Amino acid sequence: MAQALEALLYRSQIVNRIGPLHMVLLVERARLYNQIAGITGHLIYVDYSFMQYAEGPPAALDVLWRKLQCDPRHFAVELLARFPLTQRRYRGSSLKFSGQPYYQQYQMTGFAPVQPDDMATLLASCLAQQQGDGAALCVTGR
Numbered sequence: 856m857a858q859a860l861e862a863l864l865y866r867s868q869i870v871n872r873i874g875p876l877h878m879v880l881l882v883e884r885a886r887l888y889n890q891i892a893g894i895t896g897h898l899i900y901v902d903y904s905f906m907q908y909a910e911g912p913p914a915a916l917d918v919l920w921r922k923l924q925c926d927p928r929h930f931a932v933e934l935l936a937r938f939p940l941t942q943r944r945y946r947g948s949s950l951k952f953s954g955q956p957y958y959q960q961y962q963m964t965g966f967a968p969v970q971p972d973d974m975a976t977l978l979a980s981c982l983a984q985q986q987g988d989g990a991a992l993c994v995t996g997r
């Protein structure tokens with residue numbers, strides 16, 4: 856039987872602006888943890904905010920969520936969505952990272968320059984998917 860998959864989406868605020876090298880380190884370490892835990896996803900960093908989408912086994916997401924809530928590098932960690940998934944959206948990407956274009960100089964893999972509407976687009980797609988799955992569950996009566 857296929858392993859259960861869930862997704863979570865949160866938004867948070869940065870305590871102090873995180874320097875680029877610290878940010879690269881944060882992402883690289885998170886990727887290592889995520890590979891071990893079977894988590895894939897996307898982290899968007901713009902101005903003083905983060906938005907992260909993570910998908911993987913529910914128990915692994917529970918562990919990640921607990922860690923994120925007590926990580927002193929950010930605050931106001933707000934869960935925006937959590938929902939079941941039938942298939943991954945970020946297969947093969949332990950943590951895509953979208954940030955300011957100057958991150959290109961660090962030659963990170965899985966980096967994309969952030970676009971103005973990236974957070975809004977990610978939020979809208981997750982809410983649509985959450986509602987879609989919820990509706991499907993109601994229709995089939997499961």
Ligand SMILES: Cc1cc2nc3c(=O)[nH]c(=O)nc-3n(C[C@H](O)[C@H](O)[C@H](O)COP(=O)(O)O)c2cc1C
Nearest residue numbers: 885886888889898905907919922923926928929950
């Ligand atoms: C914005 C942000 C995103 C993070 N994303 C991840 C992540 O995707 N995976 C992960 O393991 N840790 C992530 N971390 C780091 C965790 O909060 C935690 O520091 C890390 O998992 C180390 O946990 P440990 O103290 O148990 O070793 C993130 C931290 C921040 C501030």
